[in-house]
Amino acid sequence: MKNTGLFSNSFIATILLCSVLALFGLSVPLYSYLVLFLFGFSLFAQICVRKRGLVFGDKKFLVLSLFSISYYTILLVHGFIEPFPAIQCVLAINLAYLIGFNSGDDTIASWPHGLCWVFLAMIMGPTIFSLLSTQTSLDYYSSFETFDREIPGYWLDAGKITTTIFGTMTAPACCLLSVTLLGFKESSKTDKYKLMFFCGIFSLVGIYVNLILQNRMPLVTMAFVIILAFVYYIFTDRKNYRTVFYALSLFLISATVYYYFQDYIQDFSIMNRFKEEKFDNPRYSAWFTMLSGGLFNVFGGRTADLGKLKYAHNLWLDVSYDAGIVPFLLLLGFYLAHCRSVFTVFRSNLPNLVTLFIFVIWASTLASYFFEPVIQASPIFFALNSFFFGVISRLEILAHGTEPCVLAYRNGGN
Numbered sequence: 001m002k003n004t005g006l007f008s009n010s011f012i013a014t015i016l017l018c019s020v021l022a023l024f025g026l027s028v029p030l031y032s033y034l035v036l037f038l039f040g041f042s043l044f045a046q047i048c049v050r051k052r053g054l055v056f057g058d059k060k061f062l063v064l065s066l067f068s069i070s071y072y073t074i075l076l077v078h079g080f081i082e083p084f085p086a087i088q089c090v091l092a093i094n095l096a097y098l099i100g101f102n103s104g105d106d107t108i109a110s111w112p113h114g115l116c117w118v119f120l121a122m123i124m125g126p127t128i129f130s131l132l133s134t135q136t137s138l139d140y141y142s143s144f145e146t147f148d149r150e151i152p153g154y155w156l157d158a159g160k161i162t163t164t165i166f167g168t169m170t171a172p173a174c175c176l177l178s179v180t181l182l183g184f185k186e187s188s189k190t191d192k193y194k195l196m197f198f199c200g201i202f203s204l205v206g207i208y209v210n211l212i213l214q215n216r217m218p219l220v221t222m223a224f225v226i227i228l229a230f231v232y233y234i235f236t237d238r239k240n241y242r243t244v245f246y247a248l249s250l251f252l253i254s255a256t257v258y259y260y261f262q263d264y265i266q267d268f269s270i271m272n273r274f275k276e277e278k279f280d281n282p283r284y285s286a287w288f289t290m291l292s293g294g295l296f297n298v299f300g301g302r303t304a305d306l307g308k309l310k311y312a313h314n315l316w317l318d319v320s321y322d323a324g325i326v327p328f329l330l331l332l333g334f335y336l337a338h339c340r341s342v343f344t345v346f347r348s349n350l351p352n353l354v355t356l357f358i359f360v361i362w363a364s365t366l367a368s369y370f371f372e373p374v375i376q377a378s379p380i381f382f383a384l385n386s387f388f389f390g391v392i393s394r395l396e397i398l399a400h401g402t403e404p405c406v407l408a409y410r411n412g413g414n
Contacts, residue, residue: 011109017099018121021387024096025125027380028155033088036383040095043102060337060393061097064386067330068093071375074323078301089379096383100390104398112354115391116195119357120202122384123176126169127202129154130209133166138212149214164313165377167215171364173206174222178229179356181250185233185243186353195353214270221367228363229356236352283313283371290317300324311373318373335369338389341396348399361388 020039024032072086081089108114132154150160176199183196203222210218230247286306297303300323311318316335320328342362346355365385368374375382 010107010111013107014109014114014118017103017107018118021118021121021384022125022128024380025122025127025129025384026155027126027129027153027378032380033092036092036095036099040099043099058101058393060334060341060389061094061101063330063334063337064097065094067327067334070330071319071323071327074300074327078299078322080302080322089383092379092383093386096387097390100387100392101394103391104394112350113191115354116357118391119361119388120176120195120198122387123172123202123361126378126381126384127173127205127209130166130170131205133161134209134212151213161377163213164215164217164372166213167210167218168368168372168374169378169381170206170209170215171218171221171368172361173202174210174218175203175225175360175364176200176206177203177222178226178360179203179353181226182229182233182356183353186351192353211270216270217367217371218364219270221364225360225363229359232356232359233352282307282309286312287314287317290314290321295320295328296325297321298324298326300327311376313371313373315369315372315374318376322376334389338392341389341392344399345392345395348395350395358392 016039020035024036026032068090072081072090075081076083076086103118104111108118133151136154137151149163151163151166153161180196180200180203183192183199186192206218207222209215230243234243234247286309289304289306290312293304295317297320300321302321304321306312306321312321316328316332319331342358345358350358365388374385
């Protein structure tokens, strides 16, 4: 197929896209946004020159635009943010979605298997940023204990970042362990062993960061993703008895390791976090406060009483806490629309490995949205998720066969 992307060579375009996503995810103040803006505007200029259609008429993108503009406008009115960062965040969220939607078979090499490398680059930046922040803090404090569950961000001179935010950033990396365990079942033309190697490295980094910072959510999400990934492969693999045997073998090995080393494992600080009384968690009280009345505050303003918490630790409730009911409904509608898109993509003829990557990112994102104030904590991470949903929207169109390039992956098979 003729390449008509940012450059005539789709391989170069893919390398450039992966580099931009990784650098953007590193959360370097100003420079990360600048890299995304330069790439985005260059891409769209190239598309306009070639007279190819953009996604500006897409209803889901319109909802995202209305959400980001209304949310940051209300924050600006309340004095919660300055004008320049507000404009920066709105542009980043919308540009990231558009870049994702316009990343198709003509801009990504080895379509659709090349999507795996793009998704890996998307996960890479936040993971490296979390590792640098964690390791620098350990070197500075000379201890594996965090102070009030906050550590300084690697690039940020002022203030600290709660450790749960680093858990949010590294949750997709932890879930890459499922790709490491099951990637070998993909066809050999996908460079699967290189992909499994890098996925294994970043999954270990994600697990390491969350063990040190004592974050439970990413590790629990990882366990569920691995279980569901095995279930998926058992039902889709013609030789599913091999997958069943492999799953049982891993389970027995894990159980044996835990039996013989349980005393050592119990000494990990994170085990005390798992033993904490779950119903005493203040975030549940914050959820109840928002759902019982605070949710319907028309203009937000952070007037609801959340006790000692600064946020409700739920993306949608925190948006309502900040800016009221309108941005809340817009963001909820945007996510629900893309849930339908995700399930459409799951039912398509994409290779299993690409489907597994999509499931890893979607499941870890869903868990983060439910338990953390994602957009308040890291607009960059939220923008990366917008890029992911842009890709999903594009794949949904291909799955419905409304673009000729649907043949690019349906004829490829698994």
